[in-house]
Amino acid sequence: MNEPGIWLPQASSEAAATDTILIALLVVSSAIVLLVAGLITVFAIRYRKGSPASREPLPSIFARDVEFGWTFATLGLFIAIFAWAASQNITLAHPPAARMEIHVLAKRWMWKVEHAGGQGEIDELHVPAGELVELIMQSEDVIHSFYVPAFRVKQDVVPGHTERLRFTPEKPGTYHLFCAEYCGTDHSRMIGRVVVQSPEEFAAWLTRQPQEDDLAKSGRQLFVRFGCAGCHEGQASVRAPRLSGLFGAPVQLADGRTVTADDAYVRDSILQPKRDIVAGYDPVMPSFAGVVSDGEIAGLTAYIRALRAPADGGVY
Structure with missing residues (x-):
């Protein structure tokens, strides 16, 4: 070491x-x-x-100036150090x-x-x-x-x-x-x-x-095994949102909100599908809470992340 x-x-x-x-x-x-x-x-x-x-005793005006000066000096120093330290995390966040x-x-x-x-x-x-x-x-x-x-x-x-x-x-x-x-x-x-x-x-x-098999490939196998393909692929008889090009894109919800399809959104959609309903779709997806493990969710998320929109040559 x-x-x-x-x-x-x-x-x-x-x-x-x-x-x-x-x-x-x-x-x-x-x-x-x-x-x-x-x-x-x-x-x-x-x-x-x-x-x-x-x-x-010191004149009241002088004492007040010292008190205000010390307070604002320490406050300014705190804000400067906080901004300096936070800038590192902000850079890593993007x-x-x-x-x-x-x-x-x-x-x-x-x-x-x-x-x-x-x-x-x-x-x-x-x-x-x-x-x-x-x-x-x-x-x-x-x-x-x-x-x-x-x-x-x-x-x-x-x-x-x-x-x-x-x-x-x-x-x-x-x-x-x-x-x-x-x-x-x-x-x-x-x-x-x-x-x-x-x-x-x-x-x-x-x-x-x-x-x-890489994580995306194992996620594809899980996608089929859990029946996700029956609703979310192009030939599905059930009307459900398509997943190609979804990851990282904005999603319009039925309640008027717009969210980004990130890891947390995919996880919530699997475990709490009634929480964020996509606009124009019925809340028919069942919850997979207790059915899929965290490792399997990671595989499914990797598969969805790897999907590309059809215009990019990807598949559903």
């Missing part, structure tokens, strides 16, 4: 920015503490019992289209990883250096937390939700992976490693792994 000593390596592009914000907070906080402690010490000595220092998507399923007590080509890993994650990686994460049971200290990234994985974590690994090496949320008896054993390789080494690693 590339994490010896007290100081962790900065192994991702996010690490340097996070450390800079942390150091800035420590410096500013220390300066304020020293200032306040210094003033307390000076006043305690100057105005000690029996000292000849004048105890006449990633470029070119990114590597990897699916992660958290379950007691393991991390199950599946790459786009169907390569699977348990408690390991191989990624290429210099490429933006997006983890699409779900939990099968309780709350887990994906934490890589060397990357300075941590994301809680909540049951019933699809969470996303983005980072760009920079330094090849092997780094610790932890679950940072207590998840039961063997929580301390839910550990793993992230292996950062050069693009060439990563490509070679992929070719050496046994390839199962």
